[in-house]
Amino acid sequence: xxxxxxxxxxxxxxxxxxxxxxxxxxxxxxxxxxxxxxxxxxxxxxxxxxxxxxxxxxxxxxxxxxxxxxxxxxxxxxxxxxxxxxxxxxxxxxxxxxxxxxxxxxxxxxxxxxxxxxxxxxxxxx
Amino acid sequence: xxxxxxxxxxxxxxxxxxxxxxxxxxxxxxxxxxxxxxxxxxxxxxxxxxxxxxxxxxxxxxxxxxxxxxxxxxxxxxxxxxxxxxxxxxxxxxxxxxxxxxxxxxxxxxxxxxxxxxxxxxxxxx
DNA sequence: CTGCATCCTTAATGATACTG
DNA sequence: CAGTATCATTAAGGATGCAG
Numbered sequence: 001x002x003x004x005x006x007x008x009x010x011x012x013x014x015x016x017x018x019x020x021x022x023x024x025x026x027x028x029x030x031x032x033x034x035x036x037x038x039x040x041x042x043x044x045x046x047x048x049x050x051x052x053x054x055x056x057x058x059x060x061x062x063x064x065x066x067x068x069x070x071x072x073x074x075x076x077x078x079x080x081x082x083x084x085x086x087x088x089x090x091x092x093x094x095x096x097x098x099x100x101x102x103x104x105x106x107x108x109x110x111x112x113x114x115x116x117x118x119x120x121x122x123x124x125x126x
Numbered sequence: 127x128x129x130x131x132x133x134x135x136x137x138x139x140x141x142x143x144x145x146x147x148x149x150x151x152x153x154x155x156x157x158x159x160x161x162x163x164x165x166x167x168x169x170x171x172x173x174x175x176x177x178x179x180x181x182x183x184x185x186x187x188x189x190x191x192x193x194x195x196x197x198x199x200x201x202x203x204x205x206x207x208x209x210x211x212x213x214x215x216x217x218x219x220x221x222x223x224x225x226x227x228x229x230x231x232x233x234x235x236x237x238x239x240x241x242x243x244x245x246x247x248x249x250x251x252x
Numbered sequence: 253c254t255g256c257a258t259c260c261t262t263a264a265t266g267a268t269a270c271t272g
Numbered sequence: 273c274a275g276t277a278t279c280a281t282t283a284a285g286g287a288t289g290c291a292g
Contacts, residue, residue, distance in 0.1 A: 008232040013178030021231035022153040052139030069241025100223035105147035106134040115195025206273040
């Protein structure tokens with residue numbers, strides 16, 4: 001037969017799964033998914049939670065994630081506008097690994113800072 | 127006393143843990159850590175495994191990861207040179223979440239492609 | 253409030269050449 | 273082989289203004 005499942009492999013430069021990995025292995029995506037872990041949230045709320053993200057980047061990232069089926073966008077026809085974002089079933093499968101990365105960064109930052117310090121302190125070449 | 131543990135929070139723009147998250151939530155870091163999951167590997171081997179990565183980017187990313195204590199670099203004084211990279215205990219704690227991201231990309235790429243297709247197919251605004 | 257469009261700045265990546 | 277240095281290119285990000 002010729003309808004075998006393609007072998008997706010992120011290590012292959014041209015494999016679509018690599019592009020997909022590039023999108024989820026990203027700081028903004030991680031923080032946005034984490035911020036939606038507790039339930040749906042509005043654009044402005046996410047923007048406040050993910051401190052420092054610009055409106056342009058947030059809008060673009062949310063759009064990409066919506067396009068990839070990671071979250072849904074619900075716009076209510078009100079004035080002023082209200083838009084809510086919510087993780088899909090697919091997006092919820094990203095919570096665990098991405099939350100783990102966020103926790104890793106927080107829980108191991110002191111080790112990292114120490115390692116960085118030791119690295120910068122060592123002689124250039126003896 | 128004033129030696130309380132600081133409250134690290136990746137959501138804060140100026141928190142060092144955010145910079146740390148930015149480094150690990152990155153496609154190159156993910157692929158490199160995955161490629162080192164089975165044990166130490168040489169520069170050239172990693173470069174072959176992570177197809178498409180340039181020597182410059184690989185060298186730079188490896189250096190950053192070494193500096194942060196995620197992996198060790200061992201240069202053997204031979205000719206031609208031989209250098210081996212290996213995950214540290216700290217780096218091994220990254221295997222699980224980063225491998226999970228790689229697997230997610232491969233296992234859900236069809237769902238993602240379908241979602242993308244549906245998104246692009248929908249009417250612009252009615 | 254949301255979010256797109258535009259312009260501008262900076263960071264990331266690529267290609268190539270070269271050295272221990 | 274494993275880098276580093278340089279140059280050229282591209283992508284990401286930030287600031288602002290405006291529209292629905």
